[in-house]
Amino acid sequence: MSSLNVAALSKWNSALGNDPTHNLASTVLKNYNADDALLDKTRLTQQDNRVFNTKISADTAPVTNQRASGRCWLFAATNELRIPVMKQLNLKEFELSQAYLFFYDKLEKANYFLDQVVQSRDEPVESRLVQYLLTSPTEDGGQYSMFLNIVKKYGLIPKDLYGDQAFSTTASRKWNALLTTKLREFAQQLRQCDVADLPQMREQMQKDIFKLITLFMDLPPVGPNNTFKWEYQDKDKNTHSIECTPLQFATDYCQLSLQPPPVSLINDPRHPYGELIKIDKLGNVIGGDDVLYLNVDNETLSKLVAKRLSKDKPVFFGSHTPKYMDKKFGVMDVQLWNYKAVGYNLTQSKADRIKYGESLMTHAMLITGCHVPEGEQVPVRYRVENSWGKDSGKDGLYVMTQEYFEEYCFQIVVDFEDLPQELADIYKSDKAANPIVLPIWDPMGALAE
Template identity: 40%
Template structure:
């Protein structure tokens, strides 16, 4: 790259007076603020023909538990409606504790499974890169709920580290990598799998202690007291277990809910199911399973559930074309093309194949605006607190949904028979680093 090339590039910028104005605006205000398209802001009217009243939003604060908050929010919507509660929350700290404990065990089991493989190979390098983290997927939470149930937030409230997880993650991952070295060294010395499992049990004791000191110890039983807001009646449940609480007060059969994805890449034909190697939480628990469909089908399934007044967990790439302060998600919200005199024109498939996009965040669809039966914008419940968007609720254009939504979770009763049969297929295994193995973890 020669000096003359650089001079040519500079001359082209200098010959257009408007470039100075664009440059000054971006340098002073930043790219997104300088390229904000007010027409897109005006068009994202937060009014919807199908709208589920879900109350006050939650706040995951400085943690990557969006997938967990989103799932528990769908549960609390049902619970609040059934028992006439107001802004009741389930404990995200409780599920966080068991998720991290189970992820630690899952990692150590994976290290034992791959003890004969080189540390600089792609698989072991991938495992060691992030032994555990905040992020997750719907099926991973289902495994936690199936095993441990849920508790009200009052029973196991947030702590400093649950709301600001970076230090806890750093400490856990340091310990787990140290444990991985120990296990692999024992394998090289000829120790049996049984020997390694016994050592792992002692390692998990350390992990449990770190989690208890950071997050508190999960209750085995608790008392549940609440007041019916409508009837003004007081209720008390003594000595209930987390599993009993889920069954009695939430009562959703999670086996009825399936993950539907849209991945329009050549390697993933539609109407096929997929799973991801070495992606999970509970060893022996529910495996990741997706059914891949076209985007129109995915949206129709979500709309059917919303029309039945049930909210929808969904996964997307919130990083792209989102104005978080205003709560707008729209492909037109930032006019990068005009500002920089270039084009950003990758297709959804190309963004996945070339690592430009993947699932980064999970939220809840609580409404949709239909015009002649077709959606033009969607109501989104986020978990970033009330100071963003419309008291925590965002508006997504239908075009944004098409481009940056990758997953919804719906009751399988909404699937036509053809898709029910397709979901029952044995899933095709994807590599751990496949884009569909990305975890929702945005803060």
């Protein structure tokens, strides 16, 4: 063992006292916030370039705001799918109901958790799996495949029909705490009861969870197969109405293709590219699709983003946010803060950051534009639409550099038809039946919030 030598502390401190660079850095950082003091204004000016030669034609409005909730994945996905609606119906502004999806996701996650508890009854309660399941059974975050699971079952509706009026929709902390406490209690009961009592207990628990959830949010006014009527006014002040089911609205107006569904691509340099990666036991709807990724290199991801934008389609993506993200100026750049000036140097690769718990996907947003220099195929910067309101970034928009994309972007979602043939073929090969399986606690299983 190598214990800390107390006598060495004074020696080290004395040596640092003779280092003018350390003294200057220490003086600055003892008087100012590090993010403010070390922001490289020269770099900021260079990277704050809002020119994009490839971008979607629609100007999405209004700027959305998830507020104090972890619903970014629902906002990013619905911000993407509102664009076909706006084009088709000639709308100036439009939002899909994130609250509608939030309600059913909470309900389904609670039920999915109860099922996982039953499935793991033979595991010791102290096991890593059971303890992980108990950590946060109904957290707000999610993955794109989980979004699809909810939409396949419940569809989509306009926000006009079911908005964010309930307090806990936009500030979910206490609601989540109460749900978690009750579900942990239920977990104990399910693990300790006789097997014969499980079906009846599960049904009663589902009813009790529904009761608890509806204390905080109303049951949405329309079911997935019930017809709703929505009246709206287009850009030209003409009034119209639509009558359809939420499932029809998702496919006919949002133009969500489910046969085959969109696919998630990731960049995880810990594993071979060209392999499918599945996250074990991660989901929200019993019987829904698994969380499945195709692992590809950064160049492929970048080219697919540019290709999709050139087809007038935005790109859902997941990143480690707010790492190296300036919320005031709206720039995402790895070199935006001059940490090297104070002797703070980082050497870990992306793969090592993932391995050692330093990096993972935490937030989902939308890419709506990029700039590809003439004669090249890979963008140098991207236009990002966030869901933190107009006061975040420049009217809700950010510039993301290519270096940031490569180091801190983990996932993009594209339509199956966007894939080059060699990637599409992987889903039809033996790899589809034998993906790399990662445990639920792996960083690639992190839920975007």
